Amino acid sequence: MSASQPLVTMKGRKDGLVLVMDEMCAYDALIDELKEKLSVNRHFYKEGPMISVKVQTGNRYISESQRSELVAVIRSYDHLQVESIESNVMTSEEFENKRIRERLTPITRIVRSGQVLSVEGNLLLIGDVNPGGTVSATGNVYILGALRGIACAGSSENESRSVIVASIMKPTQLRIGGRISRTEEEPMDELKNDHILECAYADPSLDKIVIDRLQTVLKRIDLPVLFAQP
Amino acid sequence: MGEAIVVTSGKGGVGKTTTSANIGTVLALQGKKVCLVDTDIGLRNLDVVMGLENRIIYDLVDVANGRCKLSQALVKDKRFDSLSMLPAAQTTDKLAVKPEEMKKMVDELKADFDYVIIDCPAGIERGFRNAVAGADHAIVVTTPEISSVRDADRIIGLLEQEKQITPPRLIINRIRQHMMKSGGMLEIDEIMNILAIDLLGIVLDDDVVIASSNKGEPVALNPNSKASQAYRNIGRRILGETVPLMTIEEKGGFLQKFRSLLGMR
Numbered sequence A: 001m002s003a004s005q006p007l008v009t010m011k012g013r014k015d016g017l018v019l020v021m022d023e024m025c026a027y028d029a030l031i032d033e034l035k036e037k038l039s040v041n042r043h044f045y046k047e048g049p050m051i052s053v054k055v056q057t058g059n060r061y062i063s064e065s066q067r068s069e070l071v072a073v074i075r076s077y078d079h080l081q082v083e084s085i086e087s088n089v090m091t092s093e094e095f096e097n098k099r100i101r102e103r104l105t106p107i108t109r110i111v112r113s114g115q116v117l118s119v120e121g122n123l124l125l126i127g128d129v130n131p132g133g134t135v136s137a138t139g140n141v142y143i144l145g146a147l148r149g150i151a152c153a154g155s156s157e158n159e160s161r162s163v164i165v166a167s168i169m170k171p172t173q174l175r176i177g178g179r180i181s182r183t184e185e186e187p188m189d190e191l192k193n194d195h196i197l198e199c200a201y202a203d204p205s206l207d208k209i210v211i212d213r214l215q216t217v218l219k220r221i222d223l224p225v226l227f228a229q230p
Numbered sequence B: 001m002g003e004a005i006v007v008t009s010g011k012g013g014v015g016k017t018t019t020s021a022n023i024g025t026v027l028a029l030q031g032k033k034v035c036l037v038d039t040d041i042g043l044r045n046l047d048v049v050m051g052l053e054n055r056i057i058y059d060l061v062d063v064a065n066g067r068c069k070l071s072q073a074l075v076k077d078k079r080f081d082s083l084s085m086l087p088a089a090q091t092t093d094k095l096a097v098k099p100e101e102m103k104k105m106v107d108e109l110k111a112d113f114d115y116v117i118i119d120c121p122a123g124i125e126r127g128f129r130n131a132v133a134g135a136d137h138a139i140v141v142t143t144p145e146i147s148s149v150r151d152a153d154r155i156i157g158l159l160e161q162e163k164q165i166t167p168p169r170l171i172i173n174r175i176r177q178h179m180m181k182s183g184g185m186l187e188i189d190e191i192m193n194i195l196a197i198d199l200l201g202i203v204l205d206d207d208v209v210i211a212s213s214n215k216g217e218p219v220a221l222n223p224n225s226k227a228s229q230a231y232r233n234i235g236r237r238i239l240g241e242t243v244p245l246m247t248i249e250e251k252g253g254f255l256q257k258f259r260s261l262l263g264m265r
Ligand SMILES: Nc1ncnc2c1ncn2[C@@H]1O[C@H](COP(=O)(O)OP(=O)(O)O)[C@@H](O)[C@H]1O
Pocket: B009, B011, B012, B013, B014, B015, B016, B017, B018, B019, B173, B174, B175, B203, B204, B205, B206, B207, B209, B210, B213, B227
């Protein structure tokens, strides 16, 4: 292998380091060169603030175990932390998971007492969730209607970044990732139509589910772009 | 071929039997051939409300088990020739009849009657399954209380899964206007917001209803009672007429906006 064509190219950026990796060579050779390069330049990040590292593997597929190895190697240098490992390639399984995660399932109905509606991915319910009814999605829950029952977002994978949005937010219970919150409303207050267009999200700093006006929440978090099933 | 209407609610004591008896009576008053069916096996009381208890010889379980013919079990009303009743058994339990058997009986009745009104027991188990098995339409009865509305919602969800039944219609029973005004009871529009089905009518809480039931005379026969007027209007709406809300229904003014929901279909 010619030394003139480096396998790992380090680029310094304002917001951290970018490591561009050759996509043709053997993976082991890549790791060897990565260790070597990081050692040679170690005086740059021996001390001072943490430097975030983005790894770009181009058209090379990186498995879960390779991913962890890369992270371990980079982390072994005190002031480096991995921000992301980007690859253009994913397995069909990963692709399928991503497709489900980003999918939006629109459903028009009323979820009545005793009924459970659950979807993989994100739910767009056009209709109400009545007291005693439950909706759940592995991703986000969007309700064009009144939420008066239970809503669970990020249900399967403990995805605490999921949100619950409703035209009228009067839930008896909300669950996001592993967190559960109850509302302290009187049963009769549940039936009023205030609390318009609110969004519930998990705030890790408070370790709580927080409800706020959707417009306010949008200023703090990015709602993902979703794709309706064709 | 007549049509079968099940009167149901989920919760007990909200007025299913009272509603069944009065709807049957007003339809008979309008000249229709009506058969009331009591499916509350083990807790029958439609016969008492109709004042027909002493005429019962056979019951619905006897028909299902082949101990008598359907026509032998029918009890004729003492006031109207066109009104009959198929009583429930008092000594067995709900498991004595299967939904298929119930449907067969109702189908047979539909051949002879314009309307078959099925009084459903409380609950969502076998008794409910039996009662809805042969029904073409459903009326859900609720009172303006949270628990009753919650159960009505549950029942509507179950009815919506019964593909042979048209979308259920709602009767709000035992309305006490002073409680609604003071905020102690659910408002009609709050109930309609939740249940989101067509409103067939509202019936005020009226002591005459209880007194009439005790006498075995459905209140609909008493033209001076407000509840009677409400049942007559409900009967006419079932027959397809567009009946505006009457004065007592309008008293609070809260029904004005539901006018468009009434008597459709
Ligand atoms: N509109 C009304 N006003 C006053 N009492 C009523 C009214 N409707 C029903 N009732 C009373 O409520 C009780 C329960 O009614 P019932 O028809 O037997 O209920 P269900 O069949 O649903 O168990 C009875 O005592 C009945 O007389």
